[in-house]
Amino acid sequence: MGLVGGGPGSFIGRIHRIAAELDGEAKLVCGAFSSDAQRSREAGAAYQVDPARAYPSYAKMFEAELALPADRRMDFVAVVTPNHVHYEPARLALEHGFHVVVDKPLCFSLNEARDLQAAVERTGGVLAVTYTYSGYPLIKEARALIQGGRIGGVRKIYVEYPQGWLATDLEGGGQKQASWRTDPTRSGAGGAIGDIGTHAAHLAEYVSGLRITQIAAMLNTFVPGRQLDDDASMLLRFDNGASGVLVATQVAAGEENNLSLRIYGELGSIEWRHADPNSLVLRSLNAPLQILRTGSPYLGEAATRSTRTPPGHPEGYVEAFANIYAAFYRSVRAHADGAKFDPRSYDFPGINDGVRGMAFIEAAIRSAWSQQKWTEFV
Amino acid sequence: MGLVGGGPGSFIGRIHRIAAELDGEAKLVCGAFSSDAQRSREAGAAYQVDPARAYPSYAKMFEAELALPADRRMDFVAVVTPNHVHYEPARLALEHGFHVVVDKPLCFSLNEARDLQAAVERTGGVLAVTYTYSGYPLIKEARALIQGGRIGGVRKIYVEYPQGWLATDLEGGGQKQASWRTDPTRSGAGGAIGDIGTHAAHLAEYVSGLRITQIAAMLNTFVPGRQLDDDASMLLRFDNGASGVLVATQVAAGEENNLSLRIYGELGSIEWRHADPNSLVLRSLNAPLQILRTGSPYLGEAATRSTRTPPGHPEGYVEAFANIYAAFYRSVRAHADGAKFDPRSYDFPGINDGVRGMAFIEAAIRSAWSQQKWTEFV
């Protein structure tokens, strides 16, 4: 495994390393941790990587690693830079024969996304996008329950992702994470809608098995001087006739990362909250509410395979992240083996999810500017 | 106190009686409990009312009571019939000099509502509409905190009222509550939007002190054959520039009465859920979340005056209901005394709230049919 980005001050780089290594299969061996060669070296030392493999640029990394014997070279790269530096390293990696994990959203624009999709098809590489929340065991259980008809036909989907960390002008004070996320030249056209709205949309579609077909969006910028939206709400229509609401806001003062999902069907409903990720609420008509818990013997196969500890040992964010890496890495090895294998092992967000996320951002912005109530999203 | 409606099978009639009598001030003494004279007599016996005062019609009741000596006659009437029988008894009561409590929504249509408003102005009677949730002590605390600037300028309001009791075709089986609520000739033009959407809208405006100015609504009917909406979602804009989302659905399978309200300001936010009405969550930037509890010494005056027990003795729905009655009844007595008195005692939903609720229903329906994203609501 190699990293693009993840240098000093990066929270997400460290998470990618932990997640990739958690099951003792992948190992971080190199990186272009910063576009500043000195900072890349320092980061490499902190990661305890061979100094010779702390590269000054991703281009150099791909060349140098390719020159190594196959059993020593990195087998995939994780791209954890700001959005405007996703496309180029991902494409280049694929073209050098490396598989790729990209932090969400996939890239800077829908055009870039489609180019990257073409590159995946052209090279046959494996690409994952870390829509992390889809890695939680009980999210997989919810998906399986709905696929199995447990709540009947889906009618309503409410997904919301309130955060409060951008309630004030953090970027004005130079906070690094806030700065690039609120800068349209680095983040892309979407602010909150891109950073967390895409998580919400992905989760809603992943769990329900449905596709959003129409949206009626409102985007706002509450903090004066900010250049991108910091707040989004929209009405949703799905391909089976279900409807819903999506909320993604970064100005919900006092909120942490309170992603939640509720799906109501004809016979019952599920509710999952990121603040308590090891509980899944299952409601039914005229029966007591049930709470399903991570690691329990009554859960289905997908949830069970995604769990590392017995019930009652709280699992969290890094395990969810690691579940995406584990599925990705199984695919990478299958690719290396040239073998077919159990398609359930490919249960991770891939290039199509990434492209759809970029299309969602653009549709939301289009809708927000439209006087028409409904905007198509296909 | 007299009742119009509230005969056998009525849940809400019993609640009005309990709420009105809870503080030992009002007393149910008569009623036109049913339009069937025999059923009215039976109900009167169940309520332990003097058989002579169990009237066969509200018109007869108003006449007969007016003929009694002032110290024996009822002083106000509570109208707890289906919506299409609100306007006429309420107007007639006012014209006979009786004060009125009307169950929500105020009546059948905005036109009726405006006529009733005129009747109130003409007669000088006191009229309350039981938007019950505004009677909870911590709702009053939330309102006071926001008025006091505790969370800064309001930016976002999320209010939702999911119920599941109409997830199936209950009216097809003849269930009485379901039958009239899904019948446009008895309920009016709104289904879920009228029955519970108006609660949600009232609560959002009451607590925030803001007014909704624009809505973008989607109404759905999920249960086949049903004639009114059973599901509503809408985006909101408020007069201070805040925005929000309102959800009111009766097909959220497995939900009870899970009204919740979240209001986010520049400095913090409040969250209140009907399922745990004695807790108010107060979040602030960079400080621990706080949970304020009913009856606690640190609460403000409005919350404190609305509480009957020390902290830790759960209060609920009937106490909230009784708080509306208590404020209404103080007004009735003040009216009787001809005296001015503390305007804070008039803290109950009145005719203007009732009219606004009817206007909200009609605006929501207008918006739902419109291709334009935003519909004005004034």
Added chain:
Amino acid sequence: MGLVGGGPGSFIGRIHRIAAELDGEAKLVCGAFSSDAQRSREAGAAYQVDPARAYPSYAKMFEAELALPADRRMDFVAVVTPNHVHYEPARLALEHGFHVVVDKPLCFSLNEARDLQAAVERTGGVLAVTYTYSGYPLIKEARALIQGGRIGGVRKIYVEYPQGWLATDLEGGGQKQASWRTDPTRSGAGGAIGDIGTHAAHLAEYVSGLRITQIAAMLNTFVPGRQLDDDASMLLRFDNGASGVLVATQVAAGEENNLSLRIYGELGSIEWRHADPNSLVLRSLNAPLQILRTGSPYLGEAATRSTRTPPGHPEGYVEAFANIYAAFYRSVRAHADGAKFDPRSYDFPGINDGVRGMAFIEAAIRSAWSQQKWTEFV
């Protein structure tokens, strides 16, 4: 209904009136609200009682009421004075042919309790003790589930009642409720153990259907200068071989009234918390946890008969209290009718529960002073 006590400053007198009147059957008509005649008159006015029936003493009240025609006289009296003034008015009431509700604990000492038990037997009067928590619908459901074998044979019972209101020397400041409760001449030999420990013990036995047979108790007094225990913990053994723990403390700084009960059997367990009284947690071996909710259609008869609102309308303390009054009052009327009737209607804490509570206080104190681990409680 008449009151003994409940004058100015009494919280519990007001609750007794609300609870007794909630279902529109009983009505407060007289009282000896204070041993000070002037204060009794003032309280009577506040309760809107006929001034002639605001008596200067309970002895006078019993005589005067007995002299009234049967259809005008009070039919029962509620004794809500401090513990040292329970026995005498209760006994006297019974001897005058009035039924009695006594606030818990029954009286001042086990000797008094036994005398009162004899009086009940001698007079044939009906006597209730307001162990309020046994009136909650889901407590009745828990009891029914256990009786029905839902959790198998009971093994463990944990009951605790932490309060924080006596964490400081309130009585030193003259607070009325604190003063008599910490005064052995008014409260009796037990402090926390009597005031709330008896609630906990009653609830454990009522729900489990078991009887405590041995205790190993520790009583503490944490606030300097206080004359009675303000904190109690004990190990328990039950008559079926189950064991458990009981905690009752009034120095748990920051706690309200957080009574909770957990009972573990061979097949599952129940958990109920007073802070969320409308939820009952039911756990089973190898199955998802369930949450049963007040008012739901799947509940048993005892719970259903104890509920006044549909699911999702929070019920609380006054309804639980009213359930005890309702059952008591059914017994009073049955007594008046000379008729037998459904024994399930007699589901309220009576004289035997009251005597057992007094025995529990004395056993706990005996155990606390003993060097032996186990003290018998029969």
Added chain:
Amino acid sequence: MGLVGGGPGSFIGRIHRIAAELDGEAKLVCGAFSSDAQRSREAGAAYQVDPARAYPSYAKMFEAELALPADRRMDFVAVVTPNHVHYEPARLALEHGFHVVVDKPLCFSLNEARDLQAAVERTGGVLAVTYTYSGYPLIKEARALIQGGRIGGVRKIYVEYPQGWLATDLEGGGQKQASWRTDPTRSGAGGAIGDIGTHAAHLAEYVSGLRITQIAAMLNTFVPGRQLDDDASMLLRFDNGASGVLVATQVAAGEENNLSLRIYGELGSIEWRHADPNSLVLRSLNAPLQILRTGSPYLGEAATRSTRTPPGHPEGYVEAFANIYAAFYRSVRAHADGAKFDPRSYDFPGINDGVRGMAFIEAAIRSAWSQQKWTEFV
């Protein structure tokens, strides 16, 4: 890092590896994973360890590793076998100059524990015992708050650890984890009291900074045929005059791993539950309850240093475990450097905690058999 134990079917071996490697510092390089050479090889392959370093016994491992160059040899060993195979490998490791992590409880008996304590002192090695729960960030915050006087002098401590996994005769069915834990020849004299009671006792003392001085214990065996206790309750007295209750049971049907801790002081109280480890409830006299959350900026240094993600990204069991490893490993490196360093880095459970745990087990058993209420624990 080397492992003793952790072969096929071991949950805890895998957790030790993840926790040790989480921060990218330690790396599992060898193991005596099973006393069966073939199974040890298989486990080594699963862990992706060099086949030559999957040893058939710990004795061979220590010799072989010692023979390697210092920069290639393991630097410490984690002992994750059943209790009766803790002492010997730990002592031998120390004598070969390896540092040691031992899973709790420290060993088989207090005598063994004291011998091991002598070995630590003799060899100067670093030894950690994985009392995991002390590694949670908010546990460290609770400790810091109490040390800082935030809740005043401590009066009451309630700690409980209910599990339900041994509610039935799992060992009769041959379940591996159940078999050795209920076998006195492998587990030692304590069942539940040793397996989880020691966790609870350690946590209570660690957070409060107090020491238990007297206990009044009841041990039970509920499942027929079981040879060790599966249930424990006890009253506690602490060295500052505080008192408390400890519960540890493995027959609480339906419970997972619901460790919880509440500590009440003169001014307030803290509450922490393992089921929601990223929330710490802080109550104060006459002020709203607060909930402190992992990763928040207002937390103290010890909590902050123990956190890897921003607030709202749930951390769990492996991170808590990793925090113990991180502190242990800092000590190992300090030892290697011969340097003194910040004593706060040594914040992990060590040999003294391990010895105290074994003494606790023996005191609990002594008390359970005693007719005297109180047994000294020093």
